Amino acid sequence: MENRAHAIIAVCFLIVFGVATLLIFWWLSSGPSEPLAYRIVTRESVAGLAPQSSVEFKGVEAGHVTGIHFDPTDRARVIVDFRVRRDTYVTRATYAVLTMHGLTGGNVLELKLGAGSRAPLATSSRNPAHIPLRKGLLASLEDSAQHSMRDLQAVLASARGILDSDNREHLAAAICQIDAATAKLVAIETALTPAMQRMPALVASAQQSLDESHALLANANRLAEAAQAPLHKVGATADTYRQLGHTLDAQTAPDIQALAQSLTRTSRQLEELLRELEARPQSLIFGPAEAPPGPGEPGFRSDDGNGSDPHHD
Numbered sequence: 001m002e003n004r005a006h007a008i009i010a011v012c013f014l015i016v017f018g019v020a021t022l023l024i025f026w027w028l029s030s031g032p033s034e035p036l037a038y039r040i041v042t043r044e045s046v047a048g049l050a051p052q053s054s055v056e057f058k059g060v061e062a063g064h065v066t067g068i069h070f071d072p073t074d075r076a077r078v079i080v081d082f083r084v085r086r087d088t089y090v091t092r093a094t095y096a097v098l099t100m101h102g103l104t105g106g107n108v109l110e111l112k113l114g115a116g117s118r119a120p121l122a123t124s125s126r127n128p129a130h131i132p133l134r135k136g137l138l139a140s141l142e143d144s145a146q147h148s149m150r151d152l153q154a155v156l157a158s159a160r161g162i163l164d165s166d167n168r169e170h171l172a173a174a175i176c177q178i179d180a181a182t183a184k185l186v187a188i189e190t191a192l193t194p195a196m197q198r199m200p201a202l203v204a205s206a207q208q209s210l211d212e213s214h215a216l217l218a219n220a221n222r223l224a225e226a227a228q229a230p231l232h233k234v235g236a237t238a239d240t241y242r243q244l245g246h247t248l249d250a251q252t253a254p255d256i257q258a259l260a261q262s263l264t265r266t267s268r269q270l271e272e273l274l275r276e277l278e279a280r281p282q283s284l285i286f287g288p289a290e291a292p293p294g295p296g297e298p299g300f301r302s303d304d305g306n307g308s309d310p311h312h313d
Contacts, residue, residue, distance in 0.1 A: 035063055035083035038121075039128040040096055040109075043077050044135065048107030049098060055082050057111040062088040065109060081128065082109060090131075092117040097136040110136075 046068065055063040063084030071077040084090065093116030101108040111131070123129035163171075 035085055036088070036090070036123050037066075037081065037083050037125045037128040038090070038123055038131050040080040040082070040131055040133045041071060041077055042080070042133040044133055046078055046080060046098065046107075046133075048100070049080065049109060050106065053106060053109060054101070055084055055109045055111065057084070057088050057090075062111070080109070080133075084111070089113070090121050090123075092119050092121050094121060095132045095134050097134050099136050 049065065049068065051065050051067055053065040054061050055065065063082055065080060065082045067079075067081045069079055071079050088111070090111065091113065093114045094111055095114050097110050097112060098107045099110045100106075121129050121131075
């Protein structure tokens with residue numbers, strides 16, 4: 001009976017221990033400390049990256065690479081699986097780059113935040129979320145160096161095409177001409193040196209002449225201002241003369257016109273008197289002749305000589 005009781009106790013202990021072990025394993029595998037799985041699928045080179053390589057975010061180690069292999073559906077692509085802690089800030093705008101860890105260390109997978117949504121990126125161990133891999137600094141420098149090398153090769157090819165045998169002869173002749181022109185310029189500079197040395201004195205003389213001209217202009221301005229007063233007086237005198245002329249025209253002209261008319265009448269009367277004296281000079285002694293009698297007056301005669309004295313009837 002005791003053996004059976006010990007066996008039952010042992011079996012119960014084993015059952016409880018197994019259940020506890022399973023619960024602990026389940027809690028550890030599904031608890032909050034379980035890292036999150038993500039995946040990178042890229043056609044770029046991942047040289048220097050290996051399993052157990054560090055995964056960093058903002059310079060802090062957040063996980064490690066769990067595996068690197070080729071895509072079975074497309075052998076030109078590489079799949080990189082990695083896990084990070086649950087508290088790592090991974091969003092829909094997160095991307096990864098390869099950076100060098102020190103001068104002698106291997107590459108590190110660094111997570112960065114780009115422009116876009118800040119919503120958390122959902123993932124699971126069975127279906128890891130994909131994060132894009134972008135070129136890092138070294139890869140960008142390598143591409144730039146390759147482009148620069150291609151451009152340099154094109155420039156060198158163009159230079160070789162330009163600097164052929166004929167063009168080299170032309171360039172040699174041009175260099176000789178440049179040397180000759182340089183020698184002439186040196187001779188011209190030597191000849192101009194004395195003149196350049198005299199330039200300060202000429203500039204000083206020109207400045208003195210300019211100052212004297214300014215003084216003359218100032219004197220001329222003062223003379224012009226002094227001459228303005230007599231000119232104003234002459235203008236006032238001219239205005240007075242014009243006013244006097246208008247006054248003489250208004251007052252004297254009518255009197256002169258009346259005097260002229262009176263002289264005209266007197267001249268006519270003198271002219272009639274002279275004609276009368278020429279015709280009858282005796283009128284100066286005896287006086288003017290009496291006017292002939294008119295019709296009805298004594299002594300009147302008609303033109304035909306048949307006049308009659310009214311007293312003769």
